[in-house]
Amino acid sequence: MRVCLINSPSLRTRAVSRSMAGGLGFDGAEALLLPPLDLAIMAATLRAAGHAVGLVDADPLRLDTAAVVARLADGAWDAFVATVSLPTLAEDAAFIAELRKTHPSATIVAKTLVRDARVLEELLRRSGADLVVHGEADLTIPEILAGTARDACAWIDDGRLVFRDGPPVPDLDALPLPARDLLPNDRYVYPLLGAPVATLQTSRGCPYPCGYYCPYPLVEGKAWRAQSPERIVAELRDVVEQHGIRKIYFRDATFTLDKKRIARLCALVREAGWKLEWMCETRIDCLSDELLEDMAAAGCVGMLVGVETGDESIMHRKEGKKGLTVSKLAQVRAKTRALAMRLHFLLIVGLPQETRTSIVDTYDLVQRHDPDTIGVTVITPYPGTPLHADAEREGWVESRNWSDYGGHQIVMRTPHLSRADLARGKQFIEEGFALLVRARQQGAPPALDGERRRHRAALLAWAHGLEDVRRRAERKAAALTATHALPLSVVIPTYDRRATLRKTLLAFSAQTADPASFEVVVVDDGSSDDTLAMLERLRTPFALRVVPQPHRGPNWARNAGIAAARGATLLFTGDDMIPSPGFVEAHLKFHHQHPAERDACLGLIEWSPEIAVTPLMEHITGPAGGQQFAFHLIRDGKAEFNLFYTSNVSLKRSLLVRQDPWFDTDFTYPACDDTELGYRLRVRGMELHYRPQAVTYHHHAITTASFVERQRMAGRMSVLLTRKHPELNAPLTRVDEHLAMPERPDAAALVRMLDAVLELEKPDLTKLAALRTGGETFGAIYRRAVLDPLYTSLLAMAYHLGVLEGATEPFDVSLVVPATAAAGAVRDTVLRLAAVTTGPHFEVVIVDDGADDETRAFLASLGGDVRIVRSPERLGVVRACNQAARVARGRYLAFVPPGALPGDGWLAALVAAATEEPGTAVVGSRILGAPGAGRRVEVPAVPFPGMLVQRERFAAIGGFDETCPDAAAAVDLCARLRAQGGRVVLEPASIVTLSAAEAAPSYHGDPPRIMEATS
Ligand code: SF4
Secondary structure (H helix, E strand, C coil): CEEEEEECCCCCCCCEECCCHHHCCEECCCCCECCCHHHHHHHHHHHHCCCEEEEEECCCCCCCHHHHHHHHCCCCCCEEEEECCCCCHHHHHHHHHHHHHHCCCCEEEEECCCCCHHHHHHHHHHHCCCEEECCCCCCCHHHHHHCCCCCCEEEEECCEEEECCCCCCCCHHHCCCCCHHHCCHHHCEECCCECCEEEECCEECCCCHHHHCCHHHHHHCCCCEECCHHHHHHHHHHHHHHHCCCEEEECCCCCCCCHHHHHHHHHHHHHHCCCCEEEEEECHHHCCHHHHHHHHHCCEEEEEEEEECCCHHHHCCCCCCCCCCHHHHHHHHHHHHHCCCEEEEEEEECCCCCCHHHHHHHHHHHHHHCCCEEEEEECCCCCCCHHHHHHHHHCCECCCCHHHCCCCCCCECCCCCCHHHHHHHHHHHHHHHHHHHHHHHHCCCHHHHHHHHHHHHHHHHHHCCCHHHHHHHHHHHHHHHCCCCEEEEEEEEECCCHHHHHHHHHHHHCCCCCHHHEEEEEEEECCCCCHHHHHHHCCCCCEEEEEEECCCCHHHHHHHHHHHCCEEEEEEECCCEEECCCHHHHHHHHHHHCCCCCEEEEEEEEECCCCCCCHHHHHHHCCCCCCCCCHHHCECCEECHHHCCCCEEEEEHHHHHCCCCCCCCCCCCCCCHHHHHHHHHHHCCCEEEEEEEEEEEECCCCCHHHHHHHHHHHHHHHHHHHHHCHHHHHHHHCHHHHHHCCCCCCHHHHHHHHHHHHHHCCCCHHHHCCCEECCEEHHHHHHHHHHHHHHHHHHHHHHHHHHHHHHHCCEEEEEEEEECCCHHHHHHHHHHHHHHCCCCCEEEEEEECCCCHHHHHHHHCCCCCEEEEECCCCCCHHHHHHHHHHHCCEEEEEECCCCEEECCCHHHHHHHHHHHCCCEEEEEEEECCCCCCCCCEECCCCCCCCEEEEHHHHHHCCCCCCCCCHHHHHHHHHHHHHHCCCEEEEEEEEEEEECCCCHHHHHCCCHHHHHCCCC
16 A cells, blocks of 8 residues: 555644644644654554555645645555644644545545544544544554554444544554654754754653643553663664754653663663753652763753642642652752753643632742743643543533644633633743743843832732732822813712613703713622613713722722712712702802812702602701701801712812722721711811702602611711721710610610601601691691601611610621631632622631641731631531631621632622611522522522621521531521521622532532522
């Protein structure tokens, strides 16, 4: 037979090294051209069997498809074998299809190491090849071409794929010497060695468990087979003496797995007297000082070692680089440096357990151990690896286009890293290494030192979620220096009020002021009701700017609005405040007439004529109460700082942006926050003028029950305000006075009083208005004599209770972390909490439940509102949580076991869900990957990780049942709270990922059953 073996062309379209990635193919560069050893061995076997053989290696010969086809045109070829790699599958199939056209009667074989049946079927159908050889056919290729053997092949029969496994070559010494005379040897180049280079593969297979992700065991098997040193030397003799090549790259997966074999090989090479320069790939734990000395003496100039990650907790995992230790790495680094051998670290970003902090570890490892070169790839789920199965099952795979499987593309996310994170992590490591190389070359000048420090600081900011903080600081700095093109910016924070917000914005469209004189900045605080879509569709005559943010609360939103605003004057209002037509004009006119920085303008707030105003609503905005708006306190057109109402107030931007903070985000409930900022501004000289012409209409009906809750929260926030500004105690908040009162109302007493007031609200005042005594109607008398005093007492009680609660529960939430797992999981969870938890004022209570030394050392390094509770004996998760709850000071408890990794805005979303619906006892987070509704729903029970419980209710039922197994404790708690009338809801905006196996089975229970919505 005349057989032509072809290494298919790729270079013109894509530089792919077909022998890399275990032979699946890997994106390289023009400067990386390695010989097709597999084809050269097949050629030798075919020749030995008496066939006439040609070999075309397209890329080094610079041949594209047309040129290869032209070169083959004059030969009467009976068979072709053409290589196929995974990332070039489409191009290779097209090339083979072209061969089929020009040689319709020849036998055409596609040679690949891809084993996935779907991929092979796709290849056969697209290429028109007769069969695929996917296994080791070095010795059986003559029989395969003759049709007498079919092991290690796949083909289509009767429309269906037939797949046959084949045994690996048991004795690699039996392989013939590759037919290198058929190769353009002088054109092969390996960047770390130069050219011309020859490759040898002296062993096949790799038994190590990093085959979880690595393709070598997949394509070569786990059983390690090796050539004898004598056989290797015979091949080297051919390379050196017949072809004159002295640069050798050993392509074994783990060249030094058998140290004695390599020591003997080195001795033989030295004896031969060849001046070789060679490199190999291996594992750090397969090296010793003695072996390295032998290798250096035999011409080894460097090696590539698999390091993968600098995160030791992952490095030491079975499916990581178990066997590698940092101290061993340091030892090898020192030895190779002493022997002038180059060390190349092979790094992978995105092993499934890696977090952003793992990237910092890898970055630091590279900086500390100073390799000569590095290669950074992003985790790739090669089909057939266990990683691929996991990634498919967990939904991590985001591209199934094989052309993306070249090792440098990002085709999947991981449980903790998005594709953007993976790209950023790789970039950080590569940039850091480039700076290291510059420092090595330039002798670390101070300017470069600074650049390196800043680069690491940027990495840390990214890793710990502080980029947001940094961005805010930068925005703030920019705001301080910005010049403003517009006279006025209206700032509106909004959350889940799409219809009312639309009405508000339409009213801004009908202003008497020139639309070019103002803009409206709407900050969407993570609404779940398609507010953003509505805003996108809305057309307005003024500039409408939309700033989205995760749900964090109105003060975060206002601050984002301030940063985005371009107006010289800032006008704050609400999403439910419908402006009168002259609203903007009145504010503009005021500032035009009062250009001094100190002058601010308070407008009037009336109830919207479109809503029914209840006696309670009149009470809280009138002289009898005034708890919401107290315009009756205004004297001589001037208002005090406690009337700095963010529903209708404008001030010079330059005055506000010099405040630090702007709106104080410690106020997690909208009460006292505006007073607090107003006070600081007043201290800075602000004068608040009242302009009733600037009127806006509050389009929000308020119930008595909801305002009682609001007053209770106002009491809590007053405690915070007083802590920040003790001088406001006597004139304003009277917190000390409340704390000294002998009456100690509790929540039940407040509910009883509220129930009584609701009963007394029932008489129809319009009917009573028909009756008069003297000049007053009975309706007015009932209000004055019955309702107003009742409202005053009820709201005072609510405020009093709030003050008492605020003093004893200084935090909104106590985050409870039972440190019952390994140090890595505890650290990941605590660092994640620090990075993503914003909004509610929280403390962290960690139960050291017999933690190991590493965990203790980590816990000892924590600062801030973190309390460590040590238990004298090992309690387990359920009892540890109960113990933490006993010392917690938050109004809510949120349980975050090690391994649980909450997402951005998770806590704010939980607290919002807990406070917005009365009677809510438990709010659960959505576990990433678990089924669930896209909206907030009532459920029978929620998962334990990320579960928020009202502390009062938790304590009232005795906490978790300590006789319950861990997995059932959350379900049992929810059932008992529901039996007491508490609502249990699942909040989809709060997302928690489970990082490690320990978190999932222990606490998660049965997701489909738990998540099933009941309403
Ligand atoms: S030791 Fe290297 S070649 Fe072997 S499975 Fe691990 S990463 Fe792959």
